Amino acid sequence: MSVKYTPVQWNNNKWIYDAIMLAGVGLFLYIFLYAAPGILSHERPINPQVHNARAFGACAFVMMTVILCIGPLARLDERFLPLLYNRRHFGVMTVFVAITHASYIVDWYFAFSMSNKYEALLFANTSYGQLKGFPFEAFGIFALAVLIILAATSHDFWMKFLSPPVWKRIHYLIYPAYLAVVAHVSLGILQDQQNHAFTWLFAGGALTVGVLHLLAALKERARDQALSVAGADWIDVAGVDEFEDGFAKVRLLPDGDRVAVYLMDGKLSAISNACAHQNGPLGEGRVIDCLVTCPWHGFQYDVRSGRSPAPFTEMVPTYNLRLQGQTVQVDPKANPPGTPVDPIAIPQGAVT
Ligand code: HEM
Ligand code: FES
16 A cells, blocks of 8 residues: 555645644633623633533534534545544534533532532433423433543554444444433423524424435435346446446445446456445545545455555455346455455447
């Protein structure tokens, strides 16, 4: 692999992304705290401590909303893909903002209790049976615990240690956490509102997350239905004239996996569409000198063997191809990761 292989290290894009993210957080907090304190705070703040807590809580909610919009946006329109690259930093930053919110709350609302403030946080209100006065803090505690776990396991080390499927399952907890934040706010400050600007921001944010996920799921279902051919031995990928040199055609297989079939220098090779790093879409990467670069973080694979060039060791499964007349077909049974397969040549003049 080349020296350009910088999967999760610092690079210019990450600096720019992080700078924009920090500027956004700073701007939001500045507006909430100083520029227009009356607009976003739901009532006149009792004191700076509470005002700060509200500003950081609202900021953490907006950040979670943005993070959850990035995934479906990238599935709906690939121009949003670059936003996926650095979601991890965004997530870690969100945790710090949420912790700041919770710290202000604990240090103000629970600091004057007879018992320890953390005990008071957990046990001062246990009226779980009623809506009015429901201990909505419990949802905040759950959400914060999940956010901390996700941030703590966000490093690549944990993905390798836990294996990508387990890691992914753990990270799906972001959805229950977001629902918990929605409950935290709905049962908390929305019960006692004087200013509706935050209500609109909150409802608009939560609705956008829901609608974008629905649209992305509908789009994928429609594509999957169009592509799915259950039980076939060999599956049509596309006509030879539909391939473009250096690019892939992606095909859904009956088992739900996707294969990426690449044309380079008049020959076809097929590997799994899911990157070994974080399941990034390899079929959207370009092939140069037989190496495809994952568009998410830059891992590279030789499309003839599914292996990352030395010294890297990542591998993805390969697939066997054949030509039936002018149609390229794939055997849906994947070869073990890293199995070399001879590329198949396609008739001269068939490529656009
Ligand atoms: C230990 C965890 C948490 C506790 C104890 C807690 C507690 C509270 C309390 C008491 C309020 C009402 C403040 C007021 O008087 O206006 C509040 C508001 C809020 N919290 Fe939390 N919270 C926690 C975690 C979170 C997390 C993780 C998020 C989001 C990611 C969050 C988002 C919010 C939002 C958006 C508000 C409304 C802010 C506003 O008034 O404008 N909270 N929280
Ligand atoms: S390089 Fe990260 S998902 Fe492919």
